[in-house]
Amino acid sequence: MKQATAPGTQTASKPIRRTWRISRLKRDKWLYVLLLPGLLYFLIFKYVPMWGVLLAFKNYQPFTGFWKSEWVGFDHFKVFFENPEFFMLLRNTLVLSLYNLIFYFPAPIVLALLLNEIRRAVFKRTIQTMIYVPHFISMVIVASLTYVFLTTEGGAVNELLYQYTGNKIQFLSDPGWFRPLIILQLIWKDCGWGTIIFLAALSAVDLEQYEAATIDGANRWRQIWHITLPAIRSTIVILLILRMGQVLDNGFEQIYLMLNPLNRSVGEVFDTYVYTMGITQGAFSYSTAVGLFKSVIGVTLVLGTNWLAKKFGESGLY
CATH class of the missing domain: 1.10.3720.10 (MetI-like)
Structure with missing residues (x-):
């Protein structure tokens, strides 16, 4: 059997719950202030730019604008x-x-x-x-170091190879070396x-x-x-x-x-x-x-x- 609820009990609980929420908001107001920059970041840089995916379904022309471009x-x-x-x-x-x-x-x-x-x-x-x-270290620096060490024109690695073997390896231009270099850079x-x-x-x-x-x-x-x-x-x-x-x-x-x-x-x-x-x-x-x-x-x-x-x-x- 369902227990009978006194009239007005549910109605009376709503102001109490609302008052409790307001008091909690006042108590933790500085936490919400600290949360605000993060929320604004995601709102401005993550959610608002989602409208830009509509460009994929339009023939966008800068002079006609976003809304007037042909769908x-x-x-x-x-x-x-x-x-x-x-x-x-x-x-x-x-x-x-x-x-x-x-x-x-x-x-x-x-x-x-x-x-x-x-x-x-x-x-x-x-x-x-x-x-x-x-x-x-910036990836630009990593790529520059790679060029310095592996280039055929004065690169440290190729100079050592030439000194001991008489040959140089085209690390930077040989397609076979591209993927290993990318993975080695990531690992390092x-x-x-x-x-x-x-x-x-x-x-x-x-x-x-x-x-x-x-x-x-x-x-x-x-x-x-x-x-x-x-x-x-x-x-x-x-x-x-x-x-x-x-x-x-x-x-x-x-x-x-x-x-x-x-x-x-x-x-x-x-x-x-x-x-x-x-x-x-x-x-x-x-x-x-x-x-x-x-x-x-x-x-x-x-x-x-x-x-x-x-x-x-x-x-x-x-």
Whole structure:
């Protein structure tokens, strides 16, 4: 039986709840003030620009304006998919992303596991500082250092090779070296910074588990496999899900700096193509369509990977 509610009880609770909300708002007003800049940032730079995706469905002309430009629907997407360069761009982007997942993504995990095994705090802090520093170096500097070391005209590496072998290697112009150089640059620059999240996850592991494993006769490799890795498995899965959203996003700056006419066949990706078509050639609507295609694929991969992770018993993103 449902218990009878006295008339006016529900009505009386609404002013009480409203008063409680107002008092809580007054109490935490400075917290909301601190929250305001972040909200404004996402509103101005993330949500408002979403209207710009409508350019992908218009034949935008700067002189006629956004609203008066002709609506063309999916014509730009059709032109993009029928473009002979589409499959070259897709292949180059996917191959670089595959290299990224195979070589770069596990690198911070391995490095974090190695750092976690260092017992001397002073050595650990020193090594961490040394591997964090490259993250703060601009990609322009990284590309410049690459040219200085690997160019055939006075490059340090090629000078050593010429001194001992009599030959020089075209690192910067040979298409076969483009992808390895990109991955090596990423590993050198951001691998150390990527260990921060994994080291934070490792700090939460109960040390008594290692002591119990040692008593049971487990060596260091067994302890890493059965204790350390399971402790950071959820972190690895979440970062992998987020990384899948960037499969078609290889980073414009690095690729553009290393790109030249000799390695374009393997180096041209969607990011550089959007810049070329949108900025240098003024095809704003067409380049917006390419960017929207990337975004849709990225969201699809994130949702699909999250669903797959839940099927395997992980918590996922939501």
